[in-house]
Each structure stands twice: as C-alpha cells, then as structure tokens.
Amino acid sequence: MSPPRAPQRATLHAPKPPRVYRRDVKRLTRVRLYADPESKTLFFTTPGGGSGNSRSTFIAPENVPPFEGEEAWFEMELVEGKPWSFWRAVRQVEPPADA
Template identity: 50%
Template structure:
C-alpha cells in the first residue's frame, strides 16, 4: 500500500510534442499549478502520462494525489472531477 502525502483538485494541462507534420502528436506529460512546497523553485508540478486516465482535449479537472516513493515522491491522477465552483 502506498502512502498518500497530499490530495488536491487541479486542472491538468496536456503538454505534447508534434511529430510527422500534422499526422500526430504524443503526450509528454501533464502539468498543474502548485503542488510544490513554497520553498521550491518550480511553480508547476508534473504528472506522467501513465499516471493519468485517458481523456479527450488538452485540459481537464482531476483529483490528484502525491504518493511517497523512492527516490522521490510523484503525483498521479485518481479520477476526473467537475471543476470547482467559481
């Protein structure tokens, strides 16, 4: 069982790389604002493509959790959720 360090609701943004002209693109990773301690240099956190359920489009809201691991912790998307109320 993995130890969960944090849980957040965030908007994930797909970061892609185009290849072969207009024939295709691959997802490199997903990003979201926050998720880092205040003392960290980065304002954005990253999620690997294999740790996000498949969805259409370039942005979607997800519940994410930070998982304790060695040599470092990582984020994974647990489930897609509705956007929080504005």
C-alpha cells in the first residue's frame, strides 16, 4: 500500500472584473409595458449597430442606471459575458454636438 498523498490545496483567486471590449456614447430609448409613464420598463433600445438584420440593440433594465424621461444619452460599455457579451450604461452624459 502506498503512503497517503498530501491534500490538494485550493488557491482562492479574487474575481476579475469583466473585460470591456468597447466604449461609446449612445442614446437610449425606454420601452414600457404600456404607454403609461408609470408602467414597468421592459427594456431599452439604441438605434443601429445591431448584428444581422437587427436595426437596434436591446439593453436590459438592470444594466442602466435610473433616469427621468423616455430618452437619454449614456456612456456605454460592451462587456464580456457568458454566453455572449452585452451593453451596459456607465453614466448619463450630455448629447454629442453632432446629435
């Protein structure tokens, strides 16, 4: 019988922040369940830049900080994710001069 092996040591690694692929300033438009301003926000859209046949990009409400109104400009980040990357809003900014 062979001697017992030393127990495996698990090394704890600090979680790495997700990788940011791209930053951009985009206009977000809120899409609600009903036309009523008090109804639930389903998602946000930004025009253009979609892949394939999509003419807009969809952003989940949990990835956008709260703001007033139906449209606003945000600094956006395209973030590494599993199983696919996603856009998240970092902060609200003023519209660009050419908008």
